[in-house]
Amino acid sequence: MKNTKIYLLLFLFLVMVAKLSWAYPNLGLDSSDIHFSNNYPDLNEGTTIWATIHNSSDAYSNPVFAQSIEPFKSYYYEHYNQWLAQSFYYEEDVNLTGVSLCIRDLGDEDELTVRIETNLSTNVPSGMLVVVGASTTVNSGGSFEWVDFMFSTSTLISLSANTTYWIVAQNYTVDYATHAYGWLYADPPEYPNGNIAYKIDQGDWEPKASVDMLFKAYRSTRTVVRFYDGDPDSDGTLIGTDEISPVPDEGHRVAYCTWKSTPPGYRDIYVYVNQYNVIVETDTANNKAYKTIAVDFPRVVSAETIDDDLDGYIDAYHIVFNEAINDSTLVQTSTCGFVVAGYSGLKVLTTLTSHFDVVNDTDIYLCFTESGDPDTGLLPEITYSSTTGKLTDLNDGNPLLDIGFSDIIKTDGTSPAIYSLLSSPQNGALGIPIDTSIKIVFAEEMKVYTTTSAIKVEAIVNKDGEFIPPEVVPWSFSSSYDANTYRHKFIFKPVRPLKNNYTYVVTVDTTATDTVGEHFGGFEFSFTTISNYKESNTFVSDNSKMKIILDARTLKEDFFVEVSTSPLIDSPRKTNIIDANSKLDNDDDPFSFTLEPTVVEIEAFDANGNPITDTFEIPATINLSYEDSNSENGIVDGTSPPLREETLKVYWLNESHSLWVKLSGSKVDSGSNRVSADTFHFSVFSVHGVGATDLSNAYAYPVPFIPSRGDTDITFTNISPLCTIKIYTLNGELVRTIEHTSGATSYSWDVTNDRGDRLGSGVYLYLIKDAKNKKKGKLIIIR
Incomplete structure (x- = not known):
């Protein structure tokens, strides 16, 4: 009996200790803790909702x-x-x-x-x-x-x-x-x-x-979070439920819900934690909060700058909407609602001189001018106020809501998104170390297994600039999720070093899923590793119109090469190029001009990204292509006056004097329509036509000219594209002068004098003269 009393006292003591040691949480959230994967979802578009649940009091567990x-x-x-x-x-x-x-x-x-x-x-x-x-x-x-x-x-x-x-x-x-x-x-x-x-x-x-x-x-410590369309205390509709693990003291957990946005209009999305008081709390006043989402409202999804006249300054901003906009209110006014970098005096345009795709049937492209700003390629801060602007969508008249610069991004809504600012290497990055690790950061928590199995790294271009069958790269990986920023980071480290001057493509396919099973929309990016200067390397432009070949030890250190095929648009040397072209236009040879599609800018950088300006140890070979769809006539497509293939040369840009300088030893391969030359430095290069002045192979036929056998004219061939042909009698009388300016390598003469009369039988002399050379010959006419 004594032992029984002791047991009873001990039992009561333990119960009291258990009660005293039990800690109570204080769960809660506010509107700033509620987030949407898309703040402006379309009708019936899947939207992910996540809510951060905080605990401002003690931890709790299963006591x-x-x-x-x-x-x-x-x-x-x-x-x-x-x-x-x-x-x-x-x-x-x-x-x-x-x-x-x-x-x-x-x-x-x-x-x-x-x-x-x-x-x-x-x-x-x-x-x-x-x-x-x-x-x-x-x-x-x-x-x-x-x-x-x-x-x-x-x-x-x-x-x-x-x-x-x-x-x-x-x-x-x-x-x-x-x-x-x-x-x-x-x-x-x-x-x-x-x-x-x-x-x-x-x-x-x-x-x-x-x-x-x-x-x-x-x-019980089951922490249930419920999501409602509308206030749950007044006919709100339950749209999802999530169960989270106990929220630590002074910590937080994230609950998720996927919702198909319907019906249209403003929707108040409520989040309710511990709605039925399953968990004993010190205070339940903050267990419910809501945030408003706009369903089926127009929104801006992207914007870009436009330099319409290629003068280096922005002429307009190209604003793209997610749906058709009622543009009846878009007039030449400064009250359009948009503000660019603090400047609100904007003029709304519906077309631009050179941009005929500014307006089409499916999307509305709103452009408005902002003169005087250099075109750096960087989009300035763009905002919109619905107070001063009255834009609505075309279907149901919903207004374009206020937007800030951060809102001008395209979002998918249902699929997880890659947080691109934290993805590395960036798409198209050059000079990446061969021991690099690839980092991909998602904007929400992902399932590790499905995500890692969905990521693939492959080599697709070798150091000689050749596309190769994809070579899968083996990697080890790690992942970490930050609940504070909702970022899920995956780091992939190669098992062995990558290859120098190889292009690799990283693919994340649609089998990657987030924690609620939504599939990723698919994504890929590529990068190129640093070149080993001790090896030969070849670089090919994206459009394959330029190739430059460097033998081993052409440079003195590891490097990477950056190629621009549009320096007339995005190069800091654009003004020098334009000036150099202008000087060619003003010389006396109409056949000496730049083939603008061939202009290319090539720069080299060391492993730290510093420009390499030294001359090469040995020459590199640059190879540029030109257009000639009709290989039989030997004329470069689109040239006026017509330009002969054999006259093409490679030039480089002398920036100091804004002059094109001819590289020696240019070679034309008319079969592949390419011109090559050796160079000892990187620069801006282009292909030029040159007026031919070699008359050594010029001649006339038929000689003798006999109309009775069917001869109709005399042809002068292998002549310069710009030359003068004169016909004389044996006693020196000039009977015909021909100014040949067509650029062709031959000219057919109808055997008449300057008055148009037929020349009689006899022996005549001809003289062909261009800017540098002369060629003489005899003609015989038998009538």
């Missing part, structure tokens, strides 16, 4: 709030179906999430089955009220073993304060479902602390085994 002192032995009733019950009493409301039993099969049975039930009647159970049933099979082998019975969501048990409840357990070897729930009450004196044994009132049972049982009951 044991009632526990017996020692195993209570059930040897008094030894048979197959035996129940053991223990009462417990708590001084405040709780939600029961499960119980555990510490069991021992004293009979050393091969198999023992245990089920758990809860009796919600008070005092002593006169009849079993079954609330939840769960069973498990154990083989304790004579030693104690804990078995957990955790209740499901639908059977979470709410218990009231100051009420006696019972946990009832049964060990059996037959199907408990076949027996009636009729129980006999017994109160053997051996069981202290309210422990009561039962037996089934059905038939006779032979003693078989004894079972020891120890009970623990657990408070």
Whole structure:
């Protein structure tokens, strides 16, 4: 009896300690904690909603709030179906999430089955009220073993304060479902602390085994977050539920929900944490918050600068909307609502002189002028105010809402997005070290397995500039998720170093999924590694119109090459190029001009990104292509006056004097339509036509000219594209002067004089003269 009192006191002490040590959280959120993957989703477009749940108070876990002192032995009733019950009493409301039993099969049975039930009647159970049933099979082998019975969501048990409840357990070897729930009450004196044994009132049972049982009951810590379209306290519609793990003290967790945005209009999205008070908190005032989302409203998805006249200054900004805009209000006015870099005096345009695609049938492109700003290629800050601008969509008249510069980005809505500012290397990056690691950062938490298996790195171009069958690169990887910024970082490190001057493509396919199973939309980017100066290297432009070949040790250090095929648009040397072209236009040779499609800028940089300006140790070969769709006529396409292929030369730009300088030794391959030359430095290069002045192979035919056999004219061939042909009699009288300016290499003469009269029979002399050379010959006419 003395021991029993000690046990009782110790039990009460432990219960008090458990109660005093139990900490209560304070969960909450506000509107700034609610985010959408798309702030302006289209109708029926999937949108991911995530909410950050904070805990400003203590941590909470699964506490044991009632526990017996020692195993209570059930040897008094030894048979197959035996129940053991223990009462417990708590001084405040709780939600029961499960119980555990510490069991021992004293009979050393091969198999023992245990089920758990809860009796919600008070005092002593006169009849079993079954609330939840769960069973498990154990083989304790004579030693104690804990078995957990955790209740499901639908059977979470709410218990009231100051009420006696019972946990009832049964060990059996037959199907408990076949027996009636009729129980006999017994109160053997051996069981202290309210422990009561039962037996089934059905038939006779032979003693078989004894079972020891120890009970623990657990408070619920299931933290449920619910998402509503509208206020849940006034007919809001539940659109999703998420369950998060316990929020640490002074910490946070993120809950997610995917919602298909409908109907159109402004929608108040509510987030409610611990709505039904399953978790006991110190304060529930901040458990609900909302944020408004605009469904099926027009929005800006991208913008770009336009230098329409290529003078180096911005002429307009090209604004692209997600849907057709009612442009009836777009007039030449400064009240369009847009502000660019603080400047609001904008003129709305519907077309630009050289940009005929500014307006089309499906998207509205709004352009407005902003003169005087240099075109750096960087988009300035663009904002829009719905107060001064009245733009609406064409379908239902929804207004274009206020936007800031950060809003002008294209978002997918349902698929996870790569946070491109943190992806490295950046797409198209050059000179990447061969021991680089690839970093890809997603804008939400991803499933690690599906994401890593969806990422592939392949070599596609070798150091000779040749496309190769994709070579998969083996990588090791690591990942980390930052719940503060919602960024999930994946880092891939090559198992062995990459190859120098190889282009690699990184692909993330659509099998990558986020934690809610949404598939990634697909993405790829490429980069090129640093070149080893001890090896030969070839560089080819994106449009394949330029190739430059460097032998080993052409340079003195590792390097990378940057090629621009549009220096007339984006090069800081653009003005020098324009000036040099102008000087050619003003010389005396109309066939000497720049083929602008061939202009290319080539620069080299060291491993630190510093320009390499030294001359080469040995020459490099540059190879440029030109257009000639009709290889038979030998004339470069689109040239006026017509330019002969054999006259083409490679030139480089002398920046100091804004002059084109001819490289020596240019070679024309008319079969491939390419011109090549050697150079000892990088620069701006182009292909030029040159007026031919070699008359050594010029001649006339037919000689003699005999009309009676069908001859109609005399042809002068292999002549210069710009020359003068004069016809004389033997006594020196000039009878015909021909100014040849067409650029052709031949000219057909109708054998008449300057008055148009036919020349008579006889011997005549001809003189062909260009800017540098002369050629003389005889003609015979027999009529």
